[in-house]
Amino acid sequence: MRFCAARFAVVHIFRLFYGRGGVYPGDMALTQRGKGWEWFQSWYMLLSLPFGFTTFLAFLYTGFRVKKWLWMGFGVAYLLLNIYVVKKIPAADSGVPADDLTMGLLFGEWLVGMIHVIVIRKSYLLLLEATEQSSKISDDRLRTKIQADYGVSENKIDAALVEFKETDATVRVVSMLFSVFPFIPQYEYYFSLKGAVRRVARREDADLFEKAKQLANSEDVLKALKVASVVDKADGGLGIYTGLKNAYDAAKNKDRKRTFEADPQQAADAALKAVALSYMVAALYPGSVADKVRLFLETPAGQEIAAYYAGVEIALPFTDNLIEASGNWMGNLLESAGGAESRFGEFAGSGPMDQARAILASLREHIDSTLTRVKPYLDPLREKVSAIAPTALNIADSTTGAVATALDVLPAWRFLGARLAAEACVVRAMKGI
Numbered sequence: 001m002r003f004c005a006a007r008f009a010v011v012h013i014f015r016l017f018y019g020r021g022g023v024y025p026g027d028m029a030l031t032q033r034g035k036g037w038e039w040f041q042s043w044y045m046l047l048s049l050p051f052g053f054t055t056f057l058a059f060l061y062t063g064f065r066v067k068k069w070l071w072m073g074f075g076v077a078y079l080l081l082n083i084y085v086v087k088k089i090p091a092a093d094s095g096v097p098a099d100d101l102t103m104g105l106l107f108g109e110w111l112v113g114m115i116h117v118i119v120i121r122k123s124y125l126l127l128l129e130a131t132e133q134s135s136k137i138s139d140d141r142l143r144t145k146i147q148a149d150y151g152v153s154e155n156k157i158d159a160a161l162v163e164f165k166e167t168d169a170t171v172r173v174v175s176m177l178f179s180v181f182p183f184i185p186q187y188e189y190y191f192s193l194k195g196a197v198r199r200v201a202r203r204e205d206a207d208l209f210e211k212a213k214q215l216a217n218s219e220d221v222l223k224a225l226k227v228a229s230v231v232d233k234a235d236g237g238l239g240i241y242t243g244l245k246n247a248y249d250a251a252k253n254k255d256r257k258r259t260f261e262a263d264p265q266q267a268a269d270a271a272l273k274a275v276a277l278s279y280m281v282a283a284l285y286p287g288s289v290a291d292k293v294r295l296f297l298e299t300p301a302g303q304e305i306a307a308y309y310a311g312v313e314i315a316l317p318f319t320d321n322l323i324e325a326s327g328n329w330m331g332n333l334l335e336s337a338g339g340a341e342s343r344f345g346e347f348a349g350s351g352p353m354d355q356a357r358a359i360l361a362s363l364r365e366h367i368d369s370t371l372t373r374v375k376p377y378l379d380p381l382r383e384k385v386s387a388i389a390p391t392a393l394n395i396a397d398s399t400t401g402a403v404a405t406a407l408d409v410l411p412a413w414r415f416l417g418a419r420l421a422a423e424a425c426v427v428r429a430m431k432g433i
Contacts (some may be wrong), residue, residue, distance in 0.1 A: 024030050030125050031125055044061050044117065044287070045056045045121065047061070048113045052106070052110035053111075055114075055117070056076070059072065059078060059115075060072055060076075067131070068127065078113060079103070088101075088105075089106075089359075133183075140192065140337060144158050145162045146162075148162050148258050153217035155193060155217050156222055156225055157189075157192075157221070158222070159420055160414065161191050161192055161418045161419070163414075167269070171415065173410060174357055174412055176385075177307075177308065178307065181373070183307075183373050185300040192422075193209065193213060193216055196212070197426050200299075200426040200430070208429050211429035212423075212428075215425040216421070216425045220283040221421050221425065224279075224284050227279055227283075227412050227417070228280060228418065229414050230277075230418070231272075231413040231414070232414045266317045267336050270313040270333055274309065274414070276413075277309060277363070278357070279356040280417060280421075281302075281359050284424040286426075287433070289359055292355075293359060293362045293363060295424070297366065299423045299424055300423060301423040304419070304420075305420050306366065307374070308412065314333065314383070315371060315378060318333075322378070323370060330368050
């Protein structure tokens with residue numbers, strides 16, 4: 001009677017969970033791996049069938065697979081209950097029947113265990129899928145890093161991106177800044193061209209990746225990566241790195257006006273970076289000036305780097321300009337800096353600079369528009385930067401002027417430039433240009 005009642009209860013609970021829980025065999029799969037994979041991975045439920053004596057193995061196994069310590073604790077609890085019940089059952093040759101309490105514990109553990117393994121199935125499958133994906137990503141990153149270290153990367157973009165871990169100060173600061181601006185795409189970290197394909201195309205696509213990889217090895221992409229790298233180097237030949245001197249000056253005089261005229265070094269730095277960004281756009285995208293700018297603004301990483309430039313290179317160090325003037329900030333910046341194009345031209349050559357000048361003229365309006373959108377978020381931007389940057393950069397002062405200048409220490413342009421190059425290749429591959 002007890003056995004029949006237990007079997008009836010198990011069948012009823014099984015139907016209840018599978019009929020209403022969305023995992024009945026006729027329903028849709030829980031994971032992206034499909035129902036076949038899900039049922040194969042659900043073999044652990046069979047461990048609850050032999051009168052509950054091996055239920056503990058089901059929880060030890062699933063807990064270990066997905067690093068769920070609570071389930072491993074359940075496994076230990078079921079094991080201890082098994083040991084207690086076995087000790088209470090008389091020997092078979094003694095002729096003494098087991099008491100009702102012992103048999104109740106035996107059937108109760110069996111029934112509860114079978115229900116329990118069904119209850120955790122959904123969480124287990126989703127956690128297992130995520131664990132396997134995380135392990136694959138970790139393996140891919142290690143493979144990409146080793147290839148970059150030994151100079152055998154499939155493309156230079158991978159070698160540039162894999163330098164930046166998600167926990168690096170540069171990545172943390174950049175992702176924090178982007179979280180302030182609601183008008184740019186949701187930030188996503190990746191470390192390879194494959195990651196850029198997933199972000200832009202929103203899918204895994206081997207053919208698209210191969211096309212993007214061919215574009216990634218072009219001379220123009222290498223030029224753009226070189227410019228992005230040089231922007232971050234003190235001895236790169238551009239003379240745009242202002243160093244920590246400005247941070248020190250800002251710390252001494254915290255109430256000084258932050259304008260283009262009051263800080264000519266930072267203004268020259270910002271102007272040269274605007275020219276460098278225009279040069280990168282010219283190198284990465286095909287077609288006319290209008291086509292290049294349009295494709296740049298369609299690229300998620302293009303919107304990111306434009307917002308970073310507006311927020312970090314202009315809004316933070318030149319807050320007073322932003323507050324006092326009503327527009328044409330880029331025009332005023334370039335006029336006050338003076339000679340930015342000619343100085344960059346000495347590095348890049350006169351030929352490529354012709355398109356870069358035209359692109360800069362076209363981008364000025366967009367950056368001014370971005371600054372208008374950045375303006376309402378100056379206070380949360382200052383708060384977040386002041387909170388994270390001093391810790392990340394080991395500087396004592398957290399005033400806006402000091403932090404804005406000290407951010408130059410981070411290789412953010414190399415990171416964002418590599419992302420721009422990667423996504424530009426994907427956009428071109430998708431459009432067949």
